[in-house]
Amino acid sequence: MTSPPGAHLPEHPDFLWDDPEPKSSYDVVVVGGGGHGLATAYYLAKVHGITNVAVLEKGWLAGGNMARNTTIIRSNYLWDESSGIYEHSLKLWEGLEEDLGYPILFDQRGVLNLAHSLQDVRDSVRRVNANRLNGIDAEWVDPAGVKEICPIVNTSPDVRYPVLGATYQPRAGIAKHDYVAWGYARAAHEMGVDLIQDCEVTGLETAGGRITAVRTSRGRIAAGKVALCAAGHSSVLAKMAGIPLPLASHPLQALVSELLEPVHPTVVMSNAVHVYVSQAHKGELVMGAGIDSYNGYGQRGSFHIIEQQMAAALELFPVFARAHLLRTWAGIVDVSPDASPIVGLTPVGGLYLNCGWGTGGFKATPGVGDCFAHTIAHDKPHPFNEPFTLERFTTGALVDEHGAAAVAH
């Protein structure tokens, strides 16, 4: 090896953020210091000039799903509504490193979504065609094409569920989750946003149908507007304002191997065999496991899910046999009935909602941060998040992405 692995990892630009005492009042309080909360604060300051903003985080900054996700970024969703917001996000990813002035290891190594049944093939082709008409780079590749893009995939026809082909998005890829969060945090902090950790929101105060303040473990904070970015805890928070949400919070696990020489040049996802895997920059295989069926806020899942995941992984990647599992963990994902997010206004004036991203919201971080900031600043949804209202569950205008989202992240 010419240069040791990891040598190219960034030197972290020095100062990140302060640990200020909360002020007694802010123009906008963002609840939840994950990727979405931080990005929202960043675009509020940068695009809308709103800097009297606090991001309140109950634990350590970006320690929720942001610290736990498998970092897959893509925009090849089925419906026009989804294409809109995810592709907007992907475009922002493409300039994000420069925008933030912070290395985020955004790597457009492409994502393969494998098809294993004739119906998978139909669904995949349908999605590829829809993507292309929506201006999203998407391709259908046959098993030989899969092998070319990722030689270690077992494309032989005699496996239990042979690979019949795949969709491929070349512009898709991965980024280093922590660096993304720190990049946003650092930039938001520089523009005057207060990042307040160990500050749990315990109540939402309203008067005359408008939000007035949040109660926190560090005292009451008055707020002109409050934006919820609490991912897995969204139901709990919204309930504080009397707003029921159609969400279920589930454990979702992921795992890594020890460091390995490069074997896996892209990202591979398979719904049917249930695998999604990439090899991170340092060399560890990063793999997502299935969702646990039950609601859970414990940030831990059941081990049989991991075992199933390993069996599936070896079906597709026999070379992984003697890779070793190094660490497993879990996040809390907020799953919505149609596998699409809820982003927009609420019945309470000045209270805004961003949730329901379930197993796939990392890729949306810049896009939703931008659109949500717009929504907050203008008290009106950005066109890209307009379809993702809470009302859709009443009207029936769902954006059912189960096919494109499923286990896929």
Next chain:
Amino acid sequence: MQLIPCPWCGPREEAEFHYGGQAHVAYPEDPSALTDEEWARYVFFRENPSGPFAERWSHNAGCRRWFNAVRDTRTHDLLAVYRVGEPMPEVTA
């Protein structure tokens, strides 16, 4: 892998069970009398608390019975199981 005490078969591994979400959500008496909002509430909205949660499980690979349980969603500990039709027992989380 949780050990779930089926009220009929006794404790069995979670893999034998199917999760059914919130318990005690009755099918509306007369759906046509509901507003769209009320109907949406029934179809899509469920409690999602962090803490004790009354929920349904079915012992799918065993006796195939649905039953109810109170589980603390923070620890995943089962606090009580009870049969369909029985009231939710008092629990301390």
Next chain:
Amino acid sequence: MTVSPLAAWSDRLAALAPVLDAAEVPFRSQLTVRVSDPDAIAAMGSTLGVGFPSAACTFTSGTGPCGDVEVLWLGPDEFLVTAPPDQQVTIEEVLRGALGTAWGSVVDTSAQRTTVVLQGPRVRDVLAHGCSVDLHPASAPRGTCVQTLLARTGIVLQVTGDDRVTVLVRSSFAGYLAAWLVDACTEYLAVP
């Protein structure tokens, strides 16, 4: 001519001896009975000559007009009546008669599952590779009957003797069960 689900496996199962005496017992009469009315349950038991199991996860056996019959507890209102081949039509009639007007159902499910008998000192060891139920004699004595998972298929497992169990498996999964058993015995066969 009838063909049983594991007809093609008989040699491979026989080859598991001496680790396991494993054999399909095909074409048994099987009826799924759904009933909770105690009188109807009692009536059914007396017409068959076998009391229905009153405890969960057990089975009863006995001999009556339809020959050697076993009644397996599958759920609080669900039983599986098993008997030698060609009894299903008679038993269905008899049970229907006994059910009378009580709530319940009787369905001939003879071909829905097939029966595999496993015997030998390693039977618990072999099953423990895929079955999470505690099969220790203290926890699963003779007379135990559990519906559970064996690796990736559902089974009904009856403990019929010290080292003897009967496994009922859905017909379409029978090949998987057989393949799994053969595989699970590999090591024991090499080092008996």
Next chain:
Amino acid sequence: MNLRTPTGGAVDRNTVLHFTFNGTEYTGHPGDTLASALLAHGVHEIGSSVKLGRPRGIVAAGSEDPTSLVQVEAPFSEPMLLATTVELYDGLVARGLAGQGRLSAEPDPARYDAKHEHCDVLVVGAGPAGLVAALTAARAGARVVLVDEQNQAGGALLGVDEYLDDRPSAEWVADVVAELRSTPGVLVLERTTAFGMYQDGFVLALQKRTDHLGFAAPASAARQRVWRIRTRQTVLATGAHERPVVFADNDRPGIMLASSARTFLHRYGVLPGSRAVVFTTNDSAYCAAIDLAESGVDVALVVDARPEAPARLATECAARGIEVRAGQVVTGTDGPGRITAAHVGDERIACDALLVSGGWNPVVSLFSQARGKLRYDAELGAFVPGEELSSVRVAGSATGELDLTACARQGRDAGAGAARAAGFTAGGQVPLPASDSRCTARSGLVLWRVPGSDDTSFVDLQRDSTVADVLRATGAGLRSLEHIKRYTTIGTAHDQGKTSGMIAAGIVAEALGVELAEQRPTTFRPPYTSVSFAALAGRDRGELHDPVRVTSIHPWHVEHGALFEDVGQWKRPWYYPRPGEDLHTAVLRECKATREGVGMMDGSTLGKIDVQGRDAGAFLDMLYTNMMSTLKVGRIRYGVMCGVDGMVIDDGTVIRVGEQRYLVTTTTGNAAKVLDWMEEWLQTEWPHLDVHCTSVTEHWATIPLVGPRSRDVLAAVAPDLDVSNEAFEFMTWRDTEVAGVPARVCRISFSGELAYEINVTAWHGITVWEALMAAGERYGITPYGTETMHVLRAEKGYPIIGQETDATVTPQDLGMSWAVSKKKRDFIGKRSFARAENNRTDRKQLVGLLPADPSVLLPEGSQIVETDRLPEPPVRMLGHVTSSYPSAALGRTFALALVRSGHERIGETLYVPVDDSLVPVTVTESVLYDKEGARRDG
């Protein structure tokens, strides 16, 4: 260089093993690890570090070692193993790694399996505490499982030459193990690491069963086994790991933990070098100094960071000519690779080994995984279990206790307590052994680091993370240990920070000026040590990965060359190619034969549910959109099922068998789901209904017999049946005998042709199939698969659930308003039809598409647009092609599609982008063949 002592250690000196490391051949003995065998030859340099490429050696003797990473190359290549845990065998080939392993491209030939085990008391760790705990519980009559990751019991005792009750401790250990092994209901597993602790007493343990056998490992034996242990009570007696002190250039090979050096000496008869310096903050390292000196190592100096050295031990050292300097520290080292000198004060003390002890960290990973809270013990300088859990007890040095007898006492208490909690009254008391140990680590000084060059003061030797990195993190404003872990990557390597995590926390606390008691350690997560993917996959691979479900007729299909389609877990015949045929030619032939003569298929996979009871009709009325209670006995009705959201979830036929009995069929893929759906409603919502559902899917073999000659074929095999149209009408059924076998014959058609569906018990499936083939021979009877079935139904516009539908499609969208009852007060899904979205006129509706060029086959999944030129994206899409086939009957290609306002667009021309062109298509009704239904009756 030979650093093997002439005697001592538990290796079998009479047997010589040959192995190769980094290309050089060496020898060792049974009982060695790769590490001990290398050290015996004076080899300390194992590999190099991941970022900086600095040489890396052996720091510890066990699984906590952060550096000795090797790739084993033979018998099979495996990355990232620790030389300290690889047991030596003849022919071993290994090489040191530069921080990354390599995956073999060869398929792994080994077997892996899993086993479930149930017990009352699980004891993790077979050191003195665990042994006494296990014995106490066993004597009380509990079912006990004792696991230890090492290849023999004894724990810390394996690395000392101490006596228990005046005999070598190994004898005491052997006695305890012998009693445990001979006690019924006790399972002792060595080489078994408890790697994950989950809820409800579920502990995962990995047993390495044949690795140590090397080439002699039997292929039939599972190489590794995952034990899925379900226990009532657990005793964690996992011991403690020694921790180093950080100083400049502390990463050179030859720098080792003091107790590990002592273990190499006593367990393997190996010396760490010829001239050693010992650097300690506590008493325990004195024993290493004394023992090594007695074994012939020149122990140049003991550097004790404490202001005063312990008098008794200092005297013992003096007696052996070992200088002790108190109040001093090692500030740096020299060496080209391996250490050549240690800096103490202004001096450079020449040495080839530097043995370090900075105190002990209790092994609390599993306790923490069990959600036990940790507490900082300032005297120990470590996090220790901070609360009692109801089913998990901790004993021995895992609690921070370092005295042997006290550890054993804790073991006894924990074993008795666990047995009691599991319902056993304690039996005979296990006597506690008395130790002659001279060195205990209590009364130590807590010292994380010696100031010096931050850039070369390594905290995590595997990740190349230094004090400078830690300070950069705190300097960047980070305060939480979680952030610092992620910023510096400390603790994220192979060893998960076993030796580095505590020190990092200490340095951070110092840098921030906060108390460690206020810091929360980073989260411990499974696995405790790394586990191969293959071990976790176990036997669920290849043909056992997921059950293959087959029908009773399957052997015939295989014999007759069918290709199969995966539908859920089922293998269904897809088509039966003849020599030279591809999919399309075979399917055109199968379709033609069926429409013109007779064809048949294996429909056994259809879900079948027997529904019985007084309220069966009322129940089905709620589940189906149409009315089932009015169906007459003897008749059949097609039905559609929706979810509460009004979207189609399944369809099938419903047969009225009797006044109180129906048989419903479901799609293949949804059989289990529909039964579950029914049970859910019955049990949780409508327990007052007298209805019972029983699956009979596999009881019946089902054979659709299709085509104008089907009546003739049936007549030939069902002599008792009047097959005339008048006697046996469409959508009715009859019980009769087919080929001498009791059968239920239904007159239903999924193709528009005259057709029958023959149901016999699965035992008779293949016989009846063959009888039909024989009877149909003169009509050219043709077996067909799912593809032909799909074409035939598509020509008639019948949707396939899952192909034409996708969870956004209502019965109305499918043009099936006729199947949606207007009369019923309610049924599942009905209310959703009234929502705004359902009443839009531009919903996507099922229509037919005819490409203008009748030879153009539209790819399934194509999108549909309105204009003959594509505008810039995003292009407005009207819908998509759900099914598309060449049709023998139509003499052209056709497609089904979901199209926005499709029903209104019939006759319009729309466009389908295919590759770079736009294919014009005409929208038609979905029924393209035999619109009048003239063929139904033959």
